[in-house]
Amino acid sequence: MNSLALLGRYYAASMRAQMQYPASAIMLGTGAFLVTIIDMLAVWALFDRFGQVQGWGLGDIAVFYGVISASFAITDFFTRGFDIFGSAFVKTGAFDRVLLRPRSPTLQLIGYEFRLSRFGRLAQALLVLFVGAALVDLQWTPEKAVLLAWTIAGGVALFAGLMVLQASFAFWTTESLEVFNVLTYGGVQAGQFPLSLYAGWFRNLLIFIVPIGCVAYYPVLALLDQPDPLGAPAWWLPTAPAMGFLFLAASFLAWRAGIARYTSTGS
Amino acid sequence: MPQILVEDLAKTYRVAERDPGLLGAVRGLVHRRHRTVEALRDVSFSLEAGELLGFIGPNGAGKSTTIKILSGILKPDAGLVLVNGRVPFTDRIAHVSKIGVVFGQRTQLWWDLPVSEGFDLLADIYRVEPARYRANRDELVALLRLERVLDRPVRQLSLGQRMRAEIAAALLHEPDILFLDEPTIGLDAPSKLAVREVVRRLNRERGVTVLLTTHDMHDIEALAQRVIVIGHGQVLADSPFETLRANVLAERRLVVDFAHEAPEIIMAGVEIRSRQGQTLELAFDPARTPTPNLIAALAAAHEVVDIHVGEPAIEEVIARFYDLHGAGEA
Numbered sequence: 303m304n305s306l307a308l309l310g311r312y313y314a315a316s317m318r319a320q321m322q323y324p325a326s327a328i329m330l331g332t333g334a335f336l337v338t339i340i341d342m343l344a345v346w347a348l349f350d351r352f353g354q355v356q357g358w359g360l361g362d363i364a365v366f367y368g369v370i371s372a373s374f375a376i377t378d379f380f381t382r383g384f385d386i387f388g389s390a391f392v393k394t395g396a397f398d399r400v401l402l403r404p405r406s407p408t409l410q411l412i413g414y415e416f417r418l419s420r421f422g423r424l425a426q427a428l429l430v431l432f433v434g435a436a437l438v439d440l441q442w443t444p445e446k447a448v449l450l451a452w453t454i455a456g457g458v459a460l461f462a463g464l465m466v467l468q469a470s471f472a473f474w475t476t477e478s479l480e481v482f483n484v485l486t487y488g489g490v491q492a493g494q495f496p497l498s499l500y501a502g503w504f505r506n507l508l509i510f511i512v513p514i515g516c517v518a519y520y521p522v523l524a525l526l527d528q529p530d531p532l533g534a535p536a537w538w539l540p541t542a543p544a545m546g547f548l549f550l551a552a553s554f555l556a557w558r559a560g561i562a563r564y565t566s567t568g569s
Numbered sequence: 570m571p572q573i574l575v576e577d578l579a580k581t582y583r584v585a586e587r588d589p590g591l592l593g594a595v596r597g598l599v600h601r602r603h604r605t606v607e608a609l610r611d612v613s614f615s616l617e618a619g620e621l622l623g624f625i626g627p628n629g630a631g632k633s634t635t636i637k638i639l640s641g642i643l644k645p646d647a648g649l650v651l652v653n654g655r656v657p658f659t660d661r662i663a664h665v666s667k668i669g670v671v672f673g674q675r676t677q678l679w680w681d682l683p684v685s686e687g688f689d690l691l692a693d694i695y696r697v698e699p700a701r702y703r704a705n706r707d708e709l710v711a712l713l714r715l716e717r718v719l720d721r722p723v724r725q726l727s728l729g730q731r732m733r734a735e736i737a738a739a740l741l742h743e744p745d746i747l748f749l750d751e752p753t754i755g756l757d758a759p760s761k762l763a764v765r766e767v768v769r770r771l772n773r774e775r776g777v778t779v780l781l782t783t784h785d786m787h788d789i790e791a792l793a794q795r796v797i798v799i800g801h802g803q804v805l806a807d808s809p810f811e812t813l814r815a816n817v818l819a820e821r822r823l824v825v826d827f828a829h830e831a832p833e834i835i836m837a838g839v840e841i842r843s844r845q846g847q848t849l850e851l852a853f854d855p856a857r858t859p860t861p862n863l864i865a866a867l868a869a870a871h872e873v874v875d876i877h878v879g880e881p882a883i884e885e886v887i888a889r890f891y892d893l894h895g896a897g898e899a
Binding site for chain 2: 303308315319322395396399402403404567
């Protein structure tokens with residue numbers, strides 16, 4: 303059985319396990335939907351009071367927010383194994399079992415769980431995205447649809463990279479580092495506003511270190527047919543999501559170093 | 570060439586030391602102190618296909634480290650390991666698809682899934698051909714008497730049921746070698762017997778090579794033709810169990826029931842080990858005091874109701890062995 307088919311089997315099993323508690327799955331999903339809606343209500347209240355911030359309106363912000371939030375929700379479907387890697391695999395020694403199976407650890411961790419409850423968050427993100435697009439009167443073309451998919455794919459790669467990086471650190475700390483939530487959840491928060499609102503050092507952080515800006519700000523400008531007020535060249539705007547994949551690739555270098563460490567020191 | 574070849578294996582761990590309390594944790598962040606623990610030094614042995622080897626030793630002696638190295642999840646610092654001609658940790662995927670491993674303390678099944686679904690998933694993970702899988706599974710289910718637990722989620726199983734399911738899970742892909750790390754720990758008597766029976770049959774009927782670690786000497790007595798005693802990271806003995814017993818304790822036991830209150834026995838080379846009402850347990854060296862002579866002498870002097878000859882409990886043999894080698898709990 304090839305890896306993709308196996309992943310399908312893993313997820314079918316995971317969903318059956320979650321559906322042993324259907325009420326819990328439905329409530330978690332609804333909860334995620336409602337909590338994130340409240341998120342957006344706060345932004346709406348802000349813009350209802352001030353109208354515009356540096357020329358950005360509620361519709362623009364909703365598109366930024368929808369893109370980054372959808373990326374994060376999709377990542378969250380399949381990265382649970384990496385998210386809780388330290389406490390669930392390194393500390394308990396359960397990673398031994400992963401290494402005892404004739405499949406790549408990455409595949410096994412992606413297969414660890416498929417989080418049904420994230421549908422709530424994804425639904426909310428897409429709702430906000432398309433309402434925002436309607437507010438700014440965005441004209442959908444096939445090119446724009448592809449750009450949107452490519453942007454979200456870059457975002458998924460970036461957030462997956464953060465999860466893999468977090469898991470890699472756990473080889474050294476044996477705990478899941480909650481500190482990383484600053485980067486993941488904080489990244490979603492920071493990414494929902496245009497970079498041009500931020501101070502220079504923070505902007506650079508979001509472009510060069512943890513390239514959230516590259517998977518939200520730049521490509522969304524292209525989606526909105528806006529030039530970059532900070533002066534980035536036009537060709538760069540739709541290219542930027544590639545940085546998410548670069549980040550993911552770099553994270554896997556850390557991951558490999560972590561596995562090498564694990565096999566030479568034990569748990 | 571032997572199926573498992575281990576030569577001059579060495580493994581050292583660096584263990585971070587931390588002072589207790591919050592202050593200690595903070596200090597540990599700034600300045601880490603390390604202690605070096607020598608888990609294995611100079612371990613060599615080999616195993617032919619079809620052997621059944623027991624691995625015993627006190628906690629911390631290096632048993633689990635050896636199993637982890639042999640199963641490819643730990644890299645040794647020095648030495649040679651070949652299993653089926655492969656180096657386990659460099660050729661991990663090919664290696665692990667040919668071995669089965671059961672860690673007594675950990676589950677390899679899915680907690681919330683019924684046992685049968687866990688088996689299905691494992692068959693996919695190990696790429697077992699469907700027809701072979703079904704035949705294997707049915708055979709193992711019958712052998713391990715798992716019919717009644719197949720539909721139940723793993724979390725609802727008793728420890729004994731779970732361990733039998735674990736062993737079946739480790740064998741679905743027909744491994745040539747089975748590593749069992751404390752397979753009977755915490756089990757009740759019937760489950761222990763069932764586990765031993767299965768291991769014995771797998772070894773005899775299918776020719777599966779078995780390497781097992783245990784603290785339960787009855788496992789060793791029931792199963793292992795050959796025993797390796799490990800202590801302080803070194804092989805202290807590698808021999809058939811009977812040889813080990815004879816070398817360490819050339820001692821026999823005689824339990825005698827008397828018709829009346831048990832008398833004092835004063836004979837050269839005979840010790841009283843325990844006294845309970847009308848029963849005495851005597852220890853003697855059969856080389857110095859031949860068993861028939863001792864029995865004749867007792868029967869002549871006292872009114873004896875029953876006599877049986879025994880050997881010291883296997884735990885005693887091992888404890889004595891550790892004492893001889895100064896290899897108590899590490």
